[in-house]
Amino acid sequence: MASLSSAPTTKDAETYWSADAxxxxxxxVWDDEVMVFHPKSGETHCLNPLAAHVLQLLTVRAMTTSExxxxxRAESMGQPTGQEIDSxxxxxxxxxxxxxxx
Amino acid sequence: MSARFTPxxxxxxxLLRSPETxxxxxxxxxxxxxxxxxxxxxxxxLWHQLRNQALPPAVRRRLSAAFxxxxxxxxxxxWEIDRLQAILADFIVLKGGAYxxxxxxxxxxxPAGDLDIMVPFEWLGETERKLLERGWEHVIIDEYxxxxxxxxxxxxxxxxxxxxxxxxxxxxxxxxxxxxxRVAMAPIFSAAVPIRSGVRMLSPPDxxxxxxxxxxxxxxxxxxxxxxxxxxxxLRRFDNHEFWHALVPRAIGLGLGRxxxxxxxxxxxxxxxPIPDAxxxxxxxxxxxxxxxxxxxxxxxxxxxxxxxxITRLAARFSWFCLYVRSHWLRMSxxxxxxxxxxxxxxxxxxxxxxx
Amino acid sequence: xxxxxxxxDQVRSQLRHASVRLRVGPFAIAVSADDPDxxxxxxxxxxxxxxxxxxxxxxxxxxxxxxxxxxxxWRRQVRFFLDDTEPFEPFPSNLAMPFFEWxxxxxxxxxxxxxxxxxxxxxxxxGRALVLPAxxxxxxxxxxxxxxxxxxxxxxxxxxxxxxPDGRVLSIPRPIGLKxxxxxxxxxxxxxxxxxxxxxxxxxxxxxxxxxxxxSVRSASESAMxxxxxFPSYLAGAENRLEPLSKAAGFAKASxxxxxxxxxxxxxxxxxxxxxxxxxxxxxxxxxxxAAIDLIDSITAPRSAE
Numbered sequence: 192m193a194s195l196s197s198a199p200t201t202k203d204a205e206t207y208w209s210a211d212a213x214x215x216x217x218x219x220v221w222d223d224e225v226m227v228f229h230p231k232s233g234e235t236h237c238l239n240p241l242a243a244h245v246l247q248l249l250t251v252r253a254m255t256t257s258e259x260x261x262x263x264r265a266e267s268m269g270q271p272t273g274q275e276i277d278s279x280x281x282x283x284x285x286x287x288x289x290x291x292x293x
Numbered sequence: 294m295s296a297r298f299t300p301x302x303x304x305x306x307x308l309l310r311s312p313e314t315x316x317x318x319x320x321x322x323x324x325x326x327x328x329x330x331x332x333x334x335x336x337x338x339l340w341h342q343l344r345n346q347a348l349p350p351a352v353r354r355r356l357s358a359a360f361x362x363x364x365x366x367x368x369x370x371x372w373e374i375d376r377l378q379a380i381l382a383d384f385i386v387l388k389g390g391a392y393x394x395x396x397x398x399x400x401x402x403x404p405a406g407d408l409d410i411m412v413p414f415e416w417l418g419e420t421e422r423k424l425l426e427r428g429w430e431h432v433i434i435d436e437y438x439x440x441x442x443x444x445x446x447x448x449x450x451x452x453x454x455x456x457x458x459x460x461x462x463x464x465x466x467x468x469x470x471x472x473x474x475r476v477a478m479a480p481i482f483s484a485a486v487p488i489r490s491g492v493r494m495l496s497p498p499d500x501x502x503x504x505x506x507x508x509x510x511x512x513x514x515x516x517x518x519x520x521x522x523x524x525x526x527x528l529r530r531f532d533n534h535e536f537w538h539a540l541v542p543r544a545i546g547l548g549l550g551r552x553x554x555x556x557x558x559x560x561x562x563x564x565x566x567p568i569p570d571a572x573x574x575x576x577x578x579x580x581x582x583x584x585x586x587x588x589x590x591x592x593x594x595x596x597x598x599x600x601x602x603x604i605t606r607l608a609a610r611f612s613w614f615c616l617y618v619r620s621h622w623l624r625m626s627x628x629x630x631x632x633x634x635x636x637x638x639x640x641x642x643x644x645x646x647x648x649x
Numbered sequence: 650x651x652x653x654x655x656x657x658d659q660v661r662s663q664l665r666h667a668s669v670r671l672r673v674g675p676f677a678i679a680v681s682a683d684d685p686d687x688x689x690x691x692x693x694x695x696x697x698x699x700x701x702x703x704x705x706x707x708x709x710x711x712x713x714x715x716x717x718x719x720x721x722x723w724r725r726q727v728r729f730f731l732d733d734t735e736p737f738e739p740f741p742s743n744l745a746m747p748f749f750e751w752x753x754x755x756x757x758x759x760x761x762x763x764x765x766x767x768x769x770x771x772x773x774x775x776g777r778a779l780v781l782p783a784x785x786x787x788x789x790x791x792x793x794x795x796x797x798x799x800x801x802x803x804x805x806x807x808x809x810x811x812x813x814p815d816g817r818v819l820s821i822p823r824p825i826g827l828k829x830x831x832x833x834x835x836x837x838x839x840x841x842x843x844x845x846x847x848x849x850x851x852x853x854x855x856x857x858x859x860x861x862x863x864x865s866v867r868s869a870s871e872s873a874m875x876x877x878x879x880f881p882s883y884l885a886g887a888e889n890r891l892e893p894l895s896k897a898a899g900f901a902k903a904s905x906x907x908x909x910x911x912x913x914x915x916x917x918x919x920x921x922x923x924x925x926x927x928x929x930x931x932x933x934x935x936x937x938x939x940a941a942i943d944l945i946d947s948i949t950a951p952r953s954a955e
Contacts, residue, residue, distance in 0.1 A: 217915050219922045224897035228918035232372050233365070233911055235904065235918060237897050287376065323706040324679070328732040331760075351677040351708035358762040365912045 205256060208280055209292040210249035218243075232287050242279055244268055246288060253292035256280065300563050303598050305329035305339075309522065310565045312342045320349075327355050333518045337363030337402025363402035367393050370405040373459055377410065378491050380427045381420060385411040385485050387464065387503065391494040392523070399526040403519075407451065411464040413482055420463060421449060428455045467503050468549075476547050497531040498543040505556030506549060518563075518597045524556055525564040532567070541575040550579035559593050653696030661688040668710070670701040674821025674869055675810070676757065679707035680749070683715055684727070687745040694746070694824040694845050694858055697866040709756045713749050715742065731756055744848050747856045750826055754807055757821075758908040764819070765920040766908045767809035769878075771818055772801035775951050777876030778818050780809050780928075782906035788883030788935065791831040794859050795938055796945070798839045803865040804873065814919040816927040817872040822865040824858035832857045834938060875928045877949060878903060881941070882934050889940035891948065892932045899930025 217228035225243035228235050238246065244266075245259060254262070256276045263271060271279075283289040300306040304322045307314055318326065330336035336359025343356065370393045374386055385391075387409040392400040412420050429452040438450070452461045468476045484496040495503055504524045508517050544553040554576050560566040580586065652660070652671060663669050668679040669691070679701075682688065701707065712730040716739060725742035728735060729752040736755055740748040758766055769782040770793035779801070783789040793806045804820040812819050824845065827835055832855060835842050843860040850856060878899055879891075894902070903921060904910045910917045931948065935941035 217918050217922075219896075219900075219926070221896035221900075221925070224895060226897055226900055226918075226922065228915055230915055231368075231375065233368055233914050237901060287372075320704045320706045324710055327706070327708060328710065331732070332734070349706045351706050354675070354763050355708045355760065358760055361762040361916075362912060365914060368914060 207253040207255055207292040208249055208284075208289045209253035210246050210283070210289045212250050214246060214288065215250050229286075229288060234286070236286070236288070241268060241271065245276070245279060246283065249289055300565070300594075303329070305333065305335065306563060306598070308339060308343070309335070312346070315343055315346050315348065323349055323352050327352065330356065330359060334359075334363075334404045335519055335522060336360065337404070338399075338519075338522060341398065341401050360402035363404050366405040367400050367403060369459065370408060373408050373454075373457075373461070374492060377408075378489075380423050381410075381412075381491065383412075383491050383493070384420070385482070385493045385495065386488070387411055387467075387495070388507070388523075391488070391500070394488045394492060395494055397526075397530070399523060399530075407460040407462050409462045409464060411467070413478070414465040417449065417463070417465050424452060424461070424463070428457075429453070429461060430455055432460070467499075468506055476549065480547070497527070497536050498540050501527050501531070501540065501556070502544055502547065502549045502553060505552040509552045509555045521560060521563060521597060525560045525566045528557075528560060528566050528568065537569050537572050541572060541579075545579070550576075551581060554579040554581070555589065555593070559597075563594060563597070650700050651696065652692065652698050652700060655692075655700075657689060657692050660692045661685055664688050664691070668707075670705075670707055671695060672699045672701055672869075673753070673823060674805070675819055676709065676761070676821070677701050677705060677707045678753070679710045680713070681711070682713040682745070682749075684713070684742070684745050687713060687749070690746045690845055691749075694860050697861070697863045709753070709760075711749070711752065711756070713745050713752075741850070744850055744856075746845070746858070747826065747848050747850070750824060750858070753823075757808060761810070762909050762912055763812070765811040765910065765913055765917050767811065767903060768807070768906050768908060769809040770806045771804035771809045771820075771873075772796045773804055773873040774801050774949065776873065777949070778804060778809075778873035779945065779949060780818065780875055780878045780903075780924075782809075782878065782880050782903060783807075784880075784882070784906075786883060787881045788938075788941075789881055790825055790827055791834060791883075791938065792881055792941060794825050794827060794831070794835045794842075795838055795942055797825070797859070797862065797865070798835070798842060799942060802868060803861050809875075811920045811924060812872075814923040816923040817874055818924075819872050820865075820869045822861040822869055824860060827857050827859060829854040829856075835859065838938075875924045877928055878924075878930045879933050879945065879948075880906075880931070882932070883936070884934055885936055887934050887936045889935045889937055889944060890933070891944045894930040894932060896925050896930065899928075900925045902930075 211231060213230045214227060216230065219226045223240055225238045225240060226235060227238060227243065248254060248259065248262065256273050259276050260271060260273055263269065280289065300310065304325050308326060330339050336356050340356035340360040370390050374390055374394055377384065386394055389400065389403065389405040390408050393405065432451045432453045449463045452463065466476060466478050467481065481495065481499050484499060485493040486496055487493050501524065504520060504527060508520045508524065544550045557568055557576055561568055660669060664680065664682045668681040670679045710732050714728050714730065716726055716728055726739035727742040727745045727748060728739045729737055729748055767780065767782055769780045770789045772779050772793060781789045781792060790806055797803045803822045804818060805822060806825040808821060810819040810821060832847060845858040845860065847855050847857040880902055900921060933941060933944060
């Protein structure tokens, strides 16, 4: 469970994830469903707004789970837990949409 | 097309050799080009060469569509290599995969076929294990074929990805163990060059040799005009002193002199590949006996080039069969040929008639 | 010049000794065939189609032929060729025209990757196209034929061809293939319906073709903006119902009904997305043809605000 306090988190234990910048090129936002095309894999994905936002953030710069939780909170995009974000990131990783950043 | 082969008699070849002759083609010739390109799967390559020329609309449509098909396969190939990088620490990618990963424009619009990768023999078990762990599974379940593949071919039985349904051939050598060609693999592995993290490709002379082996000693030869196009492209691409100087000695050193001889000869005759005289002279030492060469001179063009009349079709079938038998003879020099070949042919005819 | 301007004898002769060369939608086709009955049916169904210009290359050279040997006379068969490729097993020889139609469909969806090809019927009214993606047994062809008889312009009964990221579909009007009961339904619907001969196929059921109206063929070069995608599903005894779909759901369903969505990659995504951007998507369940047409009218009738 990610800590929501302002105490410094042990960032070195957390993975930085980044998403392929190519993912920014082919999107549609239709009501509360987002379609995105992944050029490298040729796959098309349907995402909910939160997932789409996380993916978009990761195309800009690499982030950890805690950073994502903090950021989403700051942007009033709900209060997902670290576990939920971890699970989302794992799915993204499986699909090849994101990878650990060195 | 008469029994004596002339490349200009086949309009697809004429275009491949000299794209600028496109402006002279008649209506009927364009229709033949489209047909030949479709059968040889060279439409995408042709599109790349002709895309800036004025073409009849129907030709633009068909060739650009063929390019789209080839591009799809190229993208899929690159993705598969990407996925393999996450599973395997170090491997060599062969043929189409290598051309795509290296960014060769040969790969543009080129249907890729199966992904072929190669690791040293000692790593095979471990590599197979890692692949099976990550969603790859065996395709051939027939016990006879599994045994055949493992003992006599240079490949493990092909693998298919469970979810993506893509095919992967895992090699440890570039020529069959059971064939007359005994190729030492250590020099090939040590000469391999990196393309990206964990992925390597063969050195330029070895790329050419592998292409030649694939064409002339490695399974069916019929329908490999595309492979000859690859060979021609590579020979033009690596046209530098260092490469030409190394090519023939490398071939002889690895015992691949004969395939290289044929590769150079037929690339030159069919696709007008420019080859330095010194190299041609040096390759003469690899020349086969006159009757063998005469047979190959007749058979190879007929086998590679799509027929345009009923008569040539018969000749092509005959020479294809001869070459197929010959390939198997080379591969399985210590095995009874007849049993396996008959079984394989029986299955081929059966599956052809079942095709709907 | 149109095919209909040639006499039947001329068509027969050209089919046998050379080829009949036609523009079918965006495609240039060359056909040759032995069979005089086939010639007559082709002459009837394709009478409004323009002939290719001299020296204009065809992109699909099709031959409908009798085999050599025994099957030329005994349990007569007919074969379909694209150049010398034979993609199918032979058909009974009385089914030469349906075989030709089927084979031409194959040529298109196998090769025409300059388009995103949706397996769908497409009709148009007042400048907007209605796309009806097909599942087997969906009733798409009957629905399409009925709409055409109601005055909708036929763009295609088989393919929605999308050529550019502007949301428009291209037209390729061809004879509409009707099966079994649909033939009777369409005949009952309109006595002006111009139907070709009924082909009796003991394996798959009877089939007949509705000649595409001359107006549709003449307007073949006019593309249309897609206004609606309706996924039809014929279900005997079901309640006739139209249900709106979200754009994402419509996109997902439509991409499933494409022949080459994956092949086209990013282009496929953009082409389809631009169509979805501009249209509304629905699921249609129907057991009654008239009711289905009424439901379609209810969503496609021009609004005064437009």
